[in-house]
Amino acid sequence: MISFRVNEFLEFLGKKKTNYYQIRKVVDFLKSLQRLPPVLEDFSTESFRSILIFPYLEVRKEKSWKVELAIAEKVYFYRYPFYFPQNFLTYDDVYDLRAKIFFLLSFSTTELSKEFQIQEVFDQVGISRQKMTRLRKSIVIIFEDARDLKLIEPRFTLLMKTNKTKEVDKLTSNLLVKAKSIRYTEIP
Structure with missing residues (x-):
C-alpha cells in the first residue's frame, strides 16, 4: 500500500501544488487508474490469469487530498x-x-x-x-x-x-x- 498527498505528487511532477485545477486533474487521473484493463497472463485455451494493476484506490479530502493506492505486487516489483x-x-x-x-x-x-x-x-x-x-x-x-x-x-x-x-x-x-x-x- 502506498500513501501520499496529492500536492506531493504535483510537486514531483513540477506543477503548482496549490492550484485547485491541477489538484482536480490529479484526482481525476488517479480515479482513471481503476479503469485500466486488467493484465492477462498465461492465456491459453484452458485458462487465463488476470491481474488488476491498481486493485485498491482511496482518495479522500481531509485538510488536503490524501491517496492510498495498492499496486499489484508483480507490477510494483517489475524491472524493465x-x-x-x-x-x-x-x-x-x-x-x-x-x-x-x-x-x-x-x-x-x-x-x-x-x-x-x-x-x-x-x-x-x-x-x-x-x-x-x-x-x-x-x-x-x-x-x-x-x-x-x-x-x-x-x-x-x-x-x-x-x-x-x-x-x-x-x-x-x-x-x-x-x-x-x-x-x-x-x-x-
Missing part, C-alpha cells in the same frame, strides 16, 4: 530497462493522458515488435470530432517524441481498416483516421 522522459509524466488534457496510457500499455510488452491499437483507443470514447482530432494529434506527438528519443524505430506499419498494411516513416492524423493499429519496433 527503460526510462521515459519528463514529458511522459505530464499531460495537457484527458485525451493526451489517454493516448499516453495506451502507448505505455503497448510499449510495455516484452517483445521488441509492438502494436498500438488505435481502434481500441477510439472505441472506448464517445467524443466529438474536434476532441477526436485532439486525441489523434496527441498520438502522433507521442510517437514522434518516442522516435526522436530513440525509444522506437523511425518506421511504422499501419494496419488499415481495409485490412491492408502500409509502411510509413511519419504518422499523421489523416493516416490514423484510416488505420486500425500501428505496429512499431522498440530500440533495445
